[in-house]
Amino acid sequence: MEAAWQPVHHMEPYRMQRRLNPNAPQIVEVRTDVPAAWAGWSFSANGRHLVSPDRDRITPERLAGILWRDSMELRRAGLHSRREAEKPVRRGPVKVVVVDLADWHARNVGSRAG
Numbered sequence: 001m002e003a004a005w006q007p008v009h010h011m012e013p014y015r016m017q018r019r020l021n022p023n024a025p026q027i028v029e030v031r032t033d034v035p036a037a038w039a040g041w042s043f044s045a046n047g048r049h050l051v052s053p054d055r056d057r058i059t060p061e062r063l064a065g066i067l068w069r070d071s072m073e074l075r076r077a078g079l080h081s082r083r084e085a086e087k088p089v090r091r092g093p094v095k096v097v098v099v100d101l102a103d104w105h106a107r108n109v110g111s112r113a114g
Contacts, residue, residue: 034041040053049057070082079085 042051044051044057049059050063051057074082074085
């Protein structure tokens with residue numbers, strides 16, 4: 001006969017439930033404060049998709065593929081991380097010249113034969 005079930009405190013509750021009954025559905029209830037940018041995001045009922053506030057769905061495999069592609073594009077550009085890519089680029093001063101369109105046209109195109 002198997003030994004009585006012993007609680008494993010370092011395991012998440014759903015994993016302990018699975019040890020009690022391997023055929024039980026996996027139920028994950030996460031209660032945590034999330035940053036405001038993640039407000040409205042959830043998991044689908046079957047847990048296979050991450051669902052945006054606009055009801056767009058993405059699988060873990062698709063999300064991993066998007067992140068991999070982003071990483072490869074950064075690597076190709078010679079950057080090491082997204083943080084490095086998002087650093088503000090300092091450029092020199094920009095000279096703005098305001099020219100009247102009629103003056104520019106007369107000077108560059110000439111006047112029409114009339």
